[in-house]
Amino acid sequence: xxxxxxxxxxxxxxxxxxxxxxxxxxxxxxxxxxxxxxxxxxxxxxxxxxxxxxxxxxxxxxxxxxxxxxxxxxxxxxxxxxxxxxxxxxxxxxxxxxxxxxxxxxxxxxxxxxxxxxxxxxxxxxxxxxxxxxxxxxxxxxxxxxxxxxxxxxxxxxxxxxxxxxxxxxxxxxxxxxxxxxxxxxxxxxxxxxxxxxxxxxxxxxxxxxxxxxxxxxxxxxxxxxxxxxxxxxxxxxxxxxxxxxxxxxxxxxxxxxxxxxxxxxxxxxxxxxxxxxxxxxxxxxxxxxxxxxxxxxxxxxxxxxxxxxxxxxxxxxxxxxxxxxxxxxxxxxxxxxxxxxxxxxxxxxxxxxxxxxxxxxxxxxxxxxxxx
Amino acid sequence: xxxxxxxxxxxxxxxxxxxxxxxxxxxxxxxxxxxxxxxxxxxxxxxxxxxxxxxxxxxxxxxxxxxxxxxxxxxxxxxxxxxxxxxxxxxxxxxxxxxxxxxxxxxxxxxxxxxxxxxxxxxxxxxxxxxxxxxxxxxxxxxxxxxxxxxxxxxxxxxxxxxxxxxxxxxxxxxxxxxxxxxxxxxxxxxxxxx
Numbered sequence: 001x002x003x004x005x006x007x008x009x010x011x012x013x014x015x016x017x018x019x020x021x022x023x024x025x026x027x028x029x030x031x032x033x034x035x036x037x038x039x040x041x042x043x044x045x046x047x048x049x050x051x052x053x054x055x056x057x058x059x060x061x062x063x064x065x066x067x068x069x070x071x072x073x074x075x076x077x078x079x080x081x082x083x084x085x086x087x088x089x090x091x092x093x094x095x096x097x098x099x100x101x102x103x104x105x106x107x108x109x110x111x112x113x114x115x116x117x118x119x120x121x122x123x124x125x126x127x128x129x130x131x132x133x134x135x136x137x138x139x140x141x142x143x144x145x146x147x148x149x150x151x152x153x154x155x156x157x158x159x160x161x162x163x164x165x166x167x168x169x170x171x172x173x174x175x176x177x178x179x180x181x182x183x184x185x186x187x188x189x190x191x192x193x194x195x196x197x198x199x200x201x202x203x204x205x206x207x208x209x210x211x212x213x214x215x216x217x218x219x220x221x222x223x224x225x226x227x228x229x230x231x232x233x234x235x236x237x238x239x240x241x242x243x244x245x246x247x248x249x250x251x252x253x254x255x256x257x258x259x260x261x262x263x264x265x266x267x268x269x270x271x272x273x274x275x276x277x278x279x280x281x282x283x284x285x286x287x288x289x290x291x292x293x294x295x296x297x298x299x300x301x302x303x304x305x306x307x308x309x310x311x312x313x314x315x316x317x318x319x320x321x322x323x324x325x326x327x328x329x330x331x332x333x334x335x336x337x338x339x340x341x342x343x344x345x346x347x348x349x350x351x352x353x354x355x356x357x358x359x360x361x362x363x364x365x366x367x368x369x370x371x372x373x
Numbered sequence: 374x375x376x377x378x379x380x381x382x383x384x385x386x387x388x389x390x391x392x393x394x395x396x397x398x399x400x401x402x403x404x405x406x407x408x409x410x411x412x413x414x415x416x417x418x419x420x421x422x423x424x425x426x427x428x429x430x431x432x433x434x435x436x437x438x439x440x441x442x443x444x445x446x447x448x449x450x451x452x453x454x455x456x457x458x459x460x461x462x463x464x465x466x467x468x469x470x471x472x473x474x475x476x477x478x479x480x481x482x483x484x485x486x487x488x489x490x491x492x493x494x495x496x497x498x499x500x501x502x503x504x505x506x507x508x509x510x511x512x513x514x515x516x517x518x519x520x521x522x523x524x525x526x527x528x529x530x531x532x533x534x535x536x537x538x539x540x541x542x543x544x545x546x547x548x549x550x551x552x553x554x555x556x557x558x559x560x561x562x563x564x565x566x567x568x
Binding site: 369370 | 430
């Protein structure tokens with residue numbers, strides 16, 4: 001079957017009135033989750049697959065939005081005839097709590113004050129997101145997911161699903177991820193956060209009320225992130241030392257093409273993403289550590305899992321290096337879980353997980369085809 | 374019965390039901406699949422060839438993509454009941470290292486390899502050509518094999534490395550060879566332990 005798009009899709013919103021207790025000790029009294037679905041839930045409700053998004057992702061995983069023409073962020077993976085075949089599976093994408101694409105987050109209204117939550121939006125963790133996703137699954141009548149899939153921070157959610165709701169997940173696909181961040185990785189997040197927090201227009205996170213956006217800080221945060229998502233080689237190949245004026249002009253304006261690229265990416269991102277969401281999400285990344293309550297013993301932490309796993313990493317990914325994925329693989333193996341691991345030779349760094357590298361998609365397709373529904 | 378299948382039966386006979394098995398150089402996972410069927414093993418394969426990784430995923434085999442030449446760091450001591458390397462040892466550079474690693478992570482190791490001293494191979498050399506046979510199906514210029522050794526050589530290495538040979542079976546095709554195996558056998562299978 002040839003690969004096709006799922007076509008025009010539209011998000012839906014689910015409202016939840018039952019308070020959600022959070023890992024921080026806080027409670028979200030009520031909240032919205034925005035989600036999209038692709039394909040059809042079968043009669044036995046056994047073909048549902050949850051796709052979890054990463055730092056800047058959203059519920060819009062596949063297909064096209066009629067108004068904006070925006071294509072889903074993992075459209076190359078999800079659709080009829082694609083590796084995650086919507087002819088077979090009922091696929092769900094959901095914008096996480098604290099997000100800025102319609103689910104309750106810092107830029108939505110705090111019901112207690114009638115004003116935007118801003119910095120008062122409670123800290124949310126990977127575990128909280130999974131809890132919220134589980135409630136959405138309840139609402140949609142899905143008792144058990146055939147698979148939960150995610151890359152990067154999304155992979156952490158897929159892993160966490162198998163620990164928080166072991167009986168509700170058949171397979172977890174954990175891609176370009178890690179069992180916890182390293183100090184270096186947290187350090188990058190901290191630089192990004194400081195850029196936002198120190199922006200004079202941040203106003204302690206209540207910038208909405210001041211009618212401003214800390215775009216300079218947010219753009220800077222994104223620039224740092226972008227550097228870490230690409231590999232040295234891919235950056236060199238794409239931009240090298242290309243100069244806009246073909247020779248140095250001794251200026252702080254854009255000279256090297258890489259400067260132009262980073263500024264463009266930063267500014268673009270600052271134009272649509274929410275700074276408070278960026279802060280919250282990077283903290284969720286930093287806090288994730290399922291082995292923390294087990295004295296750092298990941299095998300012990302994984303012992304309650306019952307799912308089967310596919311773990312995938314990319315050779316040039318230094319933000320979520322293959323060695324970090326291997327930690328997950330060995331811990332799963334030593335927990336007697338069924339696990340397969342592919343290390344894809346792809347030049348694009350961390351961003352590889354969003355691309356359609358032939359070997360990468362061949363592995364995903366072969367694995368997913370064997371998922372029984 | 375093809376040789377491959379015969380090889381599998383010998384290995385299966387050395388394995389108890391429900392064991393934890395690691396198959397190094399597992400190819401498309403067919404040995405693990407077979408051991409899963411006849412011994413209900415909890416099996417993991419190691420491969421580093423992209424196409425074989427896909428084949429294993431297709432066959433529903435647990436496969437872990439790493440370069441065995443780098444050893445088995447990350448695998449706990451004694452985690453596996455048997456660590457198998459079927460017809461791959463001759464393609465490994467770090468021969469001693471991988472044998473040590475196999476017996477570190479496994480209680481026992483199972484190794485099979487083509488015997489370069491097989492009489493037909495000797496005959497080929499006498500006739501002035503590198504041997505090409507069912508178990509050495511490559512030309513000298515495209516062979517993945519990098520270590521060329523015999524049953525006698527392997528016995529010597531085991532002694533030198535303090536590896537206990539628990540059992541050895543030699544074959545010519547599917548026939549068991551008991552007399553002069555280093556001359557008459559094309560393939561040998563060993564069950565190895567720590568001395």
